[in-house]
Amino acid sequence: MGRDFAFDVVIVGAGLVGVSFALILKKKEPDLSILVVESNKLISSGKIAVPDSDIRGIALSRDSKKILQIAGLWTVLEKSATPIESIHVSDKGHPGIARLNRSPDDIDPLGYVVEGRYLRSTLRKNLSQSDIQIWYSTEIIDALIEKDRVRLVTSNTKTDIIAKLMVISDGAYSKTASKLGFCIKSKALGQKAIIANVTLDRKHRGIAYERFTQSGVVAMLPLSTSMGQFKASLVWTRPSECALRLEKATDGLFLDELQAQFGYRNGIFTDVSARASFVITTSFSEEMIRARSVLLGNVAHNLHPVAGQGLNLSLRDAAKLAEAVSLASNANRDFGSVSMLDQYRKDRLHEQQLIAAFTGNLQPLFSSKNFILRLGRNLGLFSLDFVPVLREKFLHFGINGRAF
């Protein structure tokens, strides 16, 4: 029989969401003991994981900024954050263009773009400087509900963890959730996303672009200037059968095809970084909570990457969950109880369902007569998250089934 380790909260998965939640909760409740369990090895120099190759530009909304600010992370992130001053939505082959600008009264821009690897290394660095523990090379292989706690059997056979609450945030292909029998509905969309950074011949002026074409969506986010070069982060979705040709194309051919689809509104594309591509699946968990466990992040809802909303939605979930844990803890109530977790579920489900449904399959946006889909088509997917008043109205529409 191995040794037991006891924590208030155990978070499974040290991705963007798991680590954010750990830091948000720690800021609120410094006395809670928190452990993060990560299956990957620590590839380290000292205590800090070396930066990864995640060159994606992650668009963060104003709400996300606020949440990260409260968690004490924004001051560092802001240094490399590129403000989004306007959002430009267009439709290849159709004249209509929607443009949403930051209003002169706005103190803040519409959102910010931060490179994935910078966001991840900032989160991990803050984690390593806190008293939150992190165990690398560890997985949870079973969870046994006991009175007032859960016993987590780890892949390290000599160690069991005892916790009041387990937060499962090990990503869209969560082994932990599937081992515990959570039912997650996933959908392969027959599309691939190609990701790269593109060099521009002129300044991007803080414009985030979304361009709908017959064969997919092109999203370009403004990045900070690097060594005097102007860059944008590209996510380009294509039907899987067409993507391969682009993945294998020379840089020159790739840029020609991109320019033909996107036009010249963001200048001339002069260079492209190494490209990454992956098959797009979306998923949504039918259950969000169980006694002493809750799903957070991509395991709960894996959204279409072009929507640029997965992390934003998860940060709002994380902030709400941290608040619920904090309130219960301060009132000496059990924060792992089903009743407490169910209240959190009720608070978040509606927004999660609507955003997941709306961004789940972009194809209907091209053909639908449905009001809400046309609204999305015309205003673009980013706008929903980056213009809070639109999200509020969208959610209101979803509740009441009527236009605002």
Ligand SMILES: Cc1cc2nc3c(=O)[nH]c(=O)nc-3n(C[C@H](O)[C@H](O)[C@H](O)COP(=O)(O)OP(=O)(O)OC[C@H]3O[C@@H](n4cnc5c(N)ncnc54)[C@H](O)[C@@H]3O)c2cc1C
């Ligand atoms: C191309 C692209 C662009 C995007 N752009 C945006 C954007 O602009 N704005 C936005 O808001 N969102 C965006 N997103 C979505 C965002 O990246 C995700 O929502 C977010 O990264 C999800 O984080 P996560 O921590 O839930 O999952 P993951 O990042 O998958 O992290 C899961 C972690 O769990 C670990 N793990 C896996 N299995 C186990 C196990 N069994 N035990 C322990 N640990 C385990 C993994 O190693 C990993 O560290 C984008 C996504 C893509 C793909």
